Amino acid sequence: MTALRSLPDGFAEACAAQLGAEASPLLEALHEGEPGRSVRLNPSKPSALSPSGEAVEWCDSGVRLDADAPSVTLDPLFHAGAYYAQDASSMIVSTIVKHIVSGDSPLVVVDACAAPGGKTTAAIDSLPDGSLMIANEIVPARCAVLRENIMKWGYPATVVTRGDTAALARLGETADLIIADVPCSGEGMMRKDADAIAQWTPRLVEECARLQREIIDNLWKLLRPGGTMIYSTCTFNRHENEENLAYIVDELGGVPRDVPGLPSCIAPGIDTPYPCYRFMPHRLKGEGLFVAVVTKTGYSAPHTLDADTSASSRKKSARSRKQHEAASGQACATAAQWLDYRLPLTLTAGADTLTAFPEVWMPLLRRIERVTTVVQAGVTVAQIKGRDIIPHHALAMSAAMSPHAFPQVELSLDDARDYLRRNTLTLPPDTPRGYVAVTYGGLTLGFMKHLGNRSNNLYPAEYRIKFL
Numbered sequence: 001m002t003a004l005r006s007l008p009d010g011f012a013e014a015c016a017a018q019l020g021a022e023a024s025p026l027l028e029a030l031h032e033g034e035p036g037r038s039v040r041l042n043p044s045k046p047s048a049l050s051p052s053g054e055a056v057e058w059c060d061s062g063v064r065l066d067a068d069a070p071s072v073t074l075d076p077l078f079h080a081g082a083y084y085a086q087d088a089s090s091m092i093v094s095t096i097v098k099h100i101v102s103g104d105s106p107l108v109v110v111d112a113c114a115a116p117g118g119k120t121t122a123a124i125d126s127l128p129d130g131s132l133m134i135a136n137e138i139v140p141a142r143c144a145v146l147r148e149n150i151m152k153w154g155y156p157a158t159v160v161t162r163g164d165t166a167a168l169a170r171l172g173e174t175a176d177l178i179i180a181d182v183p184c185s186g187e188g189m190m191r192k193d194a195d196a197i198a199q200w201t202p203r204l205v206e207e208c209a210r211l212q213r214e215i216i217d218n219l220w221k222l223l224r225p226g227g228t229m230i231y232s233t234c235t236f237n238r239h240e241n242e243e244n245l246a247y248i249v250d251e252l253g254g255v256p257r258d259v260p261g262l263p264s265c266i267a268p269g270i271d272t273p274y275p276c277y278r279f280m281p282h283r284l285k286g287e288g289l290f291v292a293v294v295t296k297t298g299y300s301a302p303h304t305l306d307a308d309t310s311a312s313s314r315k316k317s318a319r320s321r322k323q324h325e326a327a328s329g330q331a332c333a334t335a336a337q338w339l340d341y342r343l344p345l346t347l348t349a350g351a352d353t354l355t356a357f358p359e360v361w362m363p364l365l366r367r368i369e370r371v372t373t374v375v376q377a378g379v380t381v382a383q384i385k386g387r388d389i390i391p392h393h394a395l396a397m398s399a400a401m402s403p404h405a406f407p408q409v410e411l412s413l414d415d416a417r418d419y420l421r422r423n424t425l426t427l428p429p430d431t432p433r434g435y436v437a438v439t440y441g442g443l444t445l446g447f448m449k450h451l452g453n454r455s456n457n458l459y460p461a462e463y464r465i466k467f468l
Contacts, residue, residue: 005031007190008200018238019270022280026236029282035191036285037065038088039072040118043125044154044399045082049441051075057263057284059091061125064285073465076416080443081152081397086118087192089279089286092266093119093179093230096293097126099259100177100228105302106130107176108364112165112219115142117149119181119232124155130343132361134175134368136161136168147376148463151393156341156379156400157358159365163372165218170371174364175222176300178229182212188234188288191281209239213247220252225298228257232291236280241290242272249274254294334389335381340402347381353392354382356400391435393460396444406437406447416440419448419457420465427455 007030015023039051041061051069056062063083072078072085101107106128111120114135124133135150135158137143143162150158161168185205186196216231223229231248233240248254256274265284269276269292276292332347335354339345345356357365357378365377380394395401409427411419419425419438427436427450436448436455447458 005190005197007031008197010202011187011200014202014205014237019236022267022270022282025282026280029280030190033191033281035281035287036088037067037069038086038091038286039063039065039083040086040091040094040122041083042081042121042153045080045443047077047082047441047443049077050082056088056091058266059088059094059122061094062086062088062091064088073467074417076411076413076420076440076445077443079152079420079463079465080440080445081154082441082443084118084121084149084153086122087287087289089188089284089289090118090234091122092262092277092279092289092291093232094122094126095262096230096259096291097123097177100230100257100293101126101128103302104128105304106132108132108134108174108303109177109179110134110136110168110175110219110222111179111181112136112168112215113138113181113183114179115139115146117146117153119179120146120150121153121155123177123179124153124158130358130360131157132358132364133158134161134168135159136163136165136372138162138164143375150376151397154397154399156345156356156398157343157361158376158378159368159374160376161368161372162375165215165222167372169218169221171222171367173222173224173227173300174367176224176227176303178219178223178227179232180215180219180229181232181234182215184208184212184233184235184240185237186234187236188279188281188290190288192287205235205237205239208235209244212240212244216244216248216252220248220254220296223296224300225296226300228293228295229254230291230293232289234287234289236278236288236290238270241278241292242269242274242276245269245272245274245276245292245294248292248294253297255297257293257295259293331382331384331389338381338391338395338402338405339400340404341400345378345400352384353380354384354389355379356381390458391447393446393458393463396437396446401444406435407432408437408439408444409448410439410442411445413440416445417465419445419459420463422457422459422461422464425455425457431455
């Protein structure tokens with residue numbers, strides 16, 4: 001039997017004043033309804049063992065889980081990045097990006113308030129090949145989660161930054177696409193998060209609306225002419241939604257865009273002439289979300305991936321590798337053999353690590369480093385300990401790892417779970433000595449080092465599953 005929720009004082013009155021006929025059924029859904037569970041599959045990591053179920057109507061890769069489905073923590077494929085646990089409503093970002101994108105030219109994309117990474121990875125799935133994703137989060141703890149989730153998704157052309165949007169604005173008109181899933185009063189999360197109920201007040205709504213406009217102003221400076229902003233919140237009131245959309249259009253000169261072909265269960269905006277979309281839990285299987293798409297007037301030339309990404313680019317990549325080999329010796333030479341990606345990658349040596357990043361985006365990365373804190377750029381390929389060059393867990397998760405870099409051992413479900421606990425495993429007797437990639441369902445979980453009579457589990461201690 002569903003437990004009834006007590007909603008905040010004044011919330012029902014605020015809904016009635018702003019949402020009209022939508023208020024009563026919405027309040028009932030918030031008071032009594034239970035949230036569903038859903039996942040979005042990673043198209044770059046298909047597996048026959050990935051979850052299946054009812055499709056999410058507005059996202060091709062979205063799957064609703066049965067109520068009795070086990071926790072995703074029990075599934076090794078979740079830890080391999082085969083899918084992301086995400087509310088169904090938020091998956092709309094993938095579809096919107098597909099609608100926005102025209103042609104094959106790579107884009108510079110900024111997810112400005114990105115943690116925990118659901119919308120970041122949803123956008124990545126729909127971007128043209130070679131696009132750069134800059135995922136930003138101001139809160140350090142949330143930024144760490146963002147970094148982990150992006151690592152699991154495996155897309156190498158990413159930069160994770162930590163800072164406010166005013167810092168990003170100093171890049172000038174750089175982004176072709178900005179995802180502005182701004183901090184909000186959280187009304188749409190009241191079925192999932194008791195804190196959303198506890199913290200809600202009319203004053204919080206006002207404070208959030210002011211902060212959102214500051215963020216919008218900063219991000220508008222970052223958006224290229226002709227670029228597009230996806231503005232979203234997980235709240236219901238019009239102050240943070242339709243009124244901010246009107247601000248972007250009326251004050252900043254943005255041009256609102258329609259997203260055709262969406263299912264009828266997605267409601268239009270309330271009391272606005274501009275196209276925008278409301279995900280209301282009494283109308284569909286998902287939590288509260290508002291989303292609008294706005295384009296900045298003007299035109300910017302498409303980005304190009306180097307002079308050529310074919311013969312000349314490969315020659316440049318080879319020269320770059322030789323330069324790094326001269327600087328860093330055997331470490332770069334070894335790590336380069338572990339990589340195989342469709343874009344040329346530059347290897348950069350840190351104090352005790354080697355990182356690979358797409359060559360074509362290196363100049364922009366240097367600009368980003370001058371204005372904000374870069375937490376991660378590209379893929380950490382290896383850790384260097386003395387003379388040892390140890391493959392990094394991020395390499396195991398990455399699409400940039402060569403499928404021929406390491407011997408592979410497919411694990412059973414029980415062994416895969418033991419691996420994720422960092423327990424000791426016994427590998428088959430014919431396993432070659434050295435570093436081995438262990439897999440489950442055909443996807444890499446991480447590395448082990450086989451010593452012949454025993455094997456060391458190299459799964460990172462910070463990701464160890466304690467209660468699996």
